[in-house]
Amino acid sequence: MAYDQLVKAEKGDKLFLLGNEAAVRGAIEAGVSVAATYPGTPSSEIGNILSVVAEKADMYFEFSANEKVAMEVAATAAASGLRSFTFMKHVGLNVAADSFMTTAYSGVKGGMVVFVADDPSLFSSQNEQDTRNYARLANMPILEPSNPQEIKDFMVYAFDLSEHFGIPVLFRTTTRVSHMRGIVEFGDKQAPKCTTKDVESDKHWKKGFFVKNPSEFVPVPANSLNMHTRLVEKMAKITEEANESVKNEVYSFVDGALQGKYGVISSSSAFNYAYDVVNQENLGMDILKLGLSYPVPKELIADFCNNLEGIFVVEEVDPILEKEVLAIVGEYNLDIPVYGKFDETFPMVHEFNCDIVKIGFNKVLSEIKTDLVNVPETYELSDGLNKVVENIPHRAPTLCAGCSHRSAYFAAVKAYEELGFAKEDMIFASDIGCYTLGISPPFETADYLLAMGSSVGDGCGFSIATNQNVMSFIGDSTFFHSGLSPLVNAVHNKNNFVLTILDNRITAMTGGQPNPGIPIDGMGHEAPAVSIENIVKAIGVEFIEIVNPHNVKKTVDIYKKALEYDGVAVVIARYPCTLIKGQKRKKPMEIKDNCVQCLHCVEKLACPAISYLNGKVVVDEALCKACTVCIQICPNKAIGVKKGD
Amino acid sequence: MDKNIDYNIYISGVGGQGIIKTSVIIGEAAMNEGLDVVMSEIHGMSQRGGSVSTELKIGNYKSSIVEQSKADMILGFEPIEVLRGLDKSNKDTKLVFNDFPVIPSTLTQTGETYPDIENDIIANLKDNFDEVYPISATKLAKEAGSVLSLNMVLLGAAVSTKDFPLSRESVETAMKNNLAPKFHEMNLKAIELGYNSVKEL
Numbered sequence: 001m002a003y004d005q006l007v008k009a010e011k012g013d014k015l016f017l018l019g020n021e022a023a024v025r026g027a028i029e030a031g032v033s034v035a036a037t038y039p040g041t042p043s044s045e046i047g048n049i050l051s052v053v054a055e056k057a058d059m060y061f062e063f064s065a066n067e068k069v070a071m072e073v074a075a076t077a078a079a080s081g082l083r084s085f086t087f088m089k090h091v092g093l094n095v096a097a098d099s100f101m102t103t104a105y106s107g108v109k110g111g112m113v114v115f116v117a118d119d120p121s122l123f124s125s126q127n128e129q130d131t132r133n134y135a136r137l138a139n140m141p142i143l144e145p146s147n148p149q150e151i152k153d154f155m156v157y158a159f160d161l162s163e164h165f166g167i168p169v170l171f172r173t174t175t176r177v178s179h180m181r182g183i184v185e186f187g188d189k190q191a192p193k194c195t196t197k198d199v200e201s202d203k204h205w206k207k208g209f210f211v212k213n214p215s216e217f218v219p220v221p222a223n224s225l226n227m228h229t230r231l232v233e234k235m236a237k238i239t240e241e242a243n244e245s246v247k248n249e250v251y252s253f254v255d256g257a258l259q260g261k262y263g264v265i266s267s268s269s270a271f272n273y274a275y276d277v278v279n280q281e282n283l284g285m286d287i288l289k290l291g292l293s294y295p296v297p298k299e300l301i302a303d304f305c306n307n308l309e310g311i312f313v314v315e316e317v318d319p320i321l322e323k324e325v326l327a328i329v330g331e332y333n334l335d336i337p338v339y340g341k342f343d344e345t346f347p348m349v350h351e352f353n354c355d356i357v358k359i360g361f362n363k364v365l366s367e368i369k370t371d372l373v374n375v376p377e378t379y380e381l382s383d384g385l386n387k388v389v390e391n392i393p394h395r396a397p398t399l400c401a402g403c404s405h406r407s408a409y410f411a412a413v414k415a416y417e418e419l420g421f422a423k424e425d426m427i428f429a430s431d432i433g434c435y436t437l438g439i440s441p442p443f444e445t446a447d448y449l450l451a452m453g454s455s456v457g458d459g460c461g462f463s464i465a466t467n468q469n470v471m472s473f474i475g476d477s478t479f480f481h482s483g484l485s486p487l488v489n490a491v492h493n494k495n496n497f498v499l500t501i502l503d504n505r506i507t508a509m510t511g512g513q514p515n516p517g518i519p520i521d522g523m524g525h526e527a528p529a530v531s532i533e534n535i536v537k538a539i540g541v542e543f544i545e546i547v548n549p550h551n552v553k554k555t556v557d558i559y560k561k562a563l564e565y566d567g568v569a570v571v572i573a574r575y576p577c578t579l580i581k582g583q584k585r586k587k588p589m590e591i592k593d594n595c596v597q598c599l600h601c602v603e604k605l606a607c608p609a610i611s612y613l614n615g616k617v618v619v620d621e622a623l624c625k626a627c628t629v630c631i632q633i634c635p636n637k638a639i640g641v642k643k644g645d
Numbered sequence: 646m647d648k649n650i651d652y653n654i655y656i657s658g659v660g661g662q663g664i665i666k667t668s669v670i671i672g673e674a675a676m677n678e679g680l681d682v683v684m685s686e687i688h689g690m691s692q693r694g695g696s697v698s699t700e701l702k703i704g705n706y707k708s709s710i711v712e713q714s715k716a717d718m719i720l721g722f723e724p725i726e727v728l729r730g731l732d733k734s735n736k737d738t739k740l741v742f743n744d745f746p747v748i749p750s751t752l753t754q755t756g757e758t759y760p761d762i763e764n765d766i767i768a769n770l771k772d773n774f775d776e777v778y779p780i781s782a783t784k785l786a787k788e789a790g791s792v793l794s795l796n797m798v799l800l801g802a803a804v805s806t807k808d809f810p811l812s813r814e815s816v817e818t819a820m821k822n823n824l825a826p827k828f829h830e831m832n833l834k835a836i837e838l839g840y841n842s843v844k845e846l
Contacts, residue, residue, distance in 0.1 A: 016673040016676045175687075176708075179685065180709045181686065182682070272708035276706055276707055279705070355712055378713055378732060379714050379731075379736060385731075388766065389731060391757070391758075391760070392725045392729060392760070393749050393752055394751065394757065395725075395751075398751065608750035610750075611750065
């Protein structure tokens with residue numbers, strides 16, 4: 001599908017869309033004027049698509065330096081009367097949280113949606129925090145779509161809700177909703193609008209007008225007291241909306257064993273599993289699906305529970321809805337058991353699926369009747385096949401062939417070894433990006449990691465707390481995201497560690513977005529590239545070296561000097577990511593006849609293009625990116641550039 | 646048109662083999678045939694040379710994860726990746742897969758060994774399943790014009806199996822809608838070669 005179709009397609013058209021693609025269409029149908037993000041899986045595709053279609057959709061779009069900036073761009077656009085959209089992964093909301101919390105107080109003029117993609121089972125994240133907690137923390141409404149069609153429809157609803165009540169709206173998906181594909185029927189497109197003074201625009205997007213009102217927008221304590229009161233009043237009104245909302249609906253079945261006796265309350269991806277199990281197993285339980293799950297539709301839930309003999313709460317990660325239902329059962333004096341995570345009907349961690357829901361239902365229902373739920377069975381494999389399956393080799397994600405991070409790690413390890421430092425005296429503070437893959441052998445250059453930008457602050461702490469040698473590694477995009485302040489801290493506090501900025505000229509892990517170091521902005525236009533070395537210099541770092549890490553000897557020498565330097569040493573390891581399109585294809589490497597199978601290259605580089613097969617070292621020509629590192633490190637000079645075609 | 650079709654496909658392989666594209670083509674073809682379809686895909690960290698899988702459910706489903714032992718077909722782009730999906734299998738599951746391995750680059754570090762494809766994998770699978778279709782897909786893709794058409798060889802093979810719910814014509818139409826026109830001819834040939842390869846087994 002060409003992404004243009006998300007803009008061009010008309011009402012009634014049907015496309016087979018990824019949840020995140022449907023989110024883009026939702027933003028277009030809602031008439032969004034300003035969108036901003038920092039890429040993070042599982043939300044990244046939204047930005048990738050907007051960077052292509054924003055202009056055609058009359059939208060301003062940027063990849064912001066981090067999620068907090070994106071939040072601020074969206075908040076101010078909404079305060080100026082425009083519809084604004086920011087989106088991020090769950091942990092991105094932690095970065096944005098400081099500003100996010102206050103946006104609930106100050107409110108909005110134009111609709112504002114904060115789309116947050118959670119990652120139960122951690123397909124691509126450091127934790128599985130549950131964004132529904134943030135709705136409670138900030139006192140902000142939250143919508144939870146379950147599939148791509150709902151993502152599209154709920155987006156339009158979310159903007160209307162936000163604008164109507166003058167409050168930003170949280171929009172929570174999970175990996176299985178954002179990365180689910182399904183059939184999506186399109187609706188009408190609204191033209192971008194402005195809820196304040198309409199002004200002329202000299203750009204392709206609509207401009208708003210900010211009307212001053214400090215009592216509304218400046219949270220000094222005297223103002224904030226009233227802002228908080230107003231927020232609570234707004235949420236009380238939205239509770240009424242939630243009790244009536246079409247996004248909170250009951251799914252009933254024509255027949256089934258437990259009709260009228262048991263019920264299910266669910267939301268998001270968990271609803272899909274609950275629905276399929278109730279349907280397939282012909283259980284007949286009504287399901288209350290909460291699309292607008294906070295503020296909690298208390299009366300609706302109380303009505304639903306009344307006269308039931310038991311309630312299942314099916315939700316992924318934290319038992320948030322379960323707690324709400326328990327509170328309602330208590331408040332309304334309903335004598336009904338609630339089955340969820342607290343009583344161990346369902347697991348407290350990781351994503352669900354139909355099998356997990358079946359097992360949970362069966363724990364309770366088998367007490368009533370034994371054959372209500374067909375618990376999942378596995379097909380018994382033969383011993384011979386089982387033995388093979390048990391020993392399947394792992395296929396963990398690895399640094400790509402030709403990746404400059406591999407070269408930098410190789411040189412860093414070689415440098416500390418040549419200086420005679422013991423491995424246990426080295427501390428490697430890692431960061432969020434492809435380079436976290438340095439955790440694996442042979443490098444093992446990831447000993448500690450907290451969050452985006454943490455490698456620099458962790459370097460500060462380790463260098464104070466220990467006498468060990470500290471090496472921090474951060475990517476270019478992550479450095480712009482949150483590496484600057486801790487580097488200021490490191491210089492000012494005379495910390496002593498080596499910081500490598502792995503500048504591969506792209507935000508690689510999330511699929512290749514530009515960052516402030518690249519001369520292109522989020523809409524594909526030319527933009528000033530911000531120089532990493534100038535920043536580092538301006539901060540006051542005195543040891544700065546820039547190196548192409550594929551030059552092994554030079555990089556090792558620089559690392560040796562850096563490790564012996566007393567103070568903050570910054571090495572900028574600069575070489576473009578091999579996944580950047582349009583790079584010239586170079587001739588691959590080949591193993592020469594004088595190879596003695598010492599396996600130095602295989603073992604020290606773990607390059608996907610080099611394997612040891614049937615007693616011979618071989619290069620996979622299709623994978624090889626001609627970084628030449630293997631040539632440089634071969635003790636027998638047995639690797640060379642392939643001759644001929 | 647039979648709207649009661651219920652068919653689950655688990656597709657697995659290695660990042661970069663065109664698995665997601667293939668799945669989208671199947672899903673779009675199902676939509677165009679008037680069927681309900683949902684699909685699950687995993688992006689991000691798992692794509693850096695790691696195992697990749699997608700799941701497609703055609704029929705009356707809201708959830709997109711194939712249940713234990715409920716796959717009607719496992720479409721494997723790589724031999725050991727088929728084995729990783731066997732908890733989704735039952736005796737009647739059709740196993741259609743590429744017989745050419747992608748050796749994990751970490752074998753030397755981990756000390757693991759890659760199983761023998763003919764004796765360990767194919768022979769054992771045939772002991773357990775009635776319909777096992779190992780295809781020389783990498784070889785056929787080269788024959789079609791490029792190893793990049795590997796995914797269309799496998800798609801052609803899948804379409805030719807008994808009970809596959811979608812017509813070859815609608816799959817080819819969806820392919821054309823999803824891949825660049827300059828590669829249509831090669832990909833049609835790839836589908837043809839894959840289609841015939843199962844028939845010849």
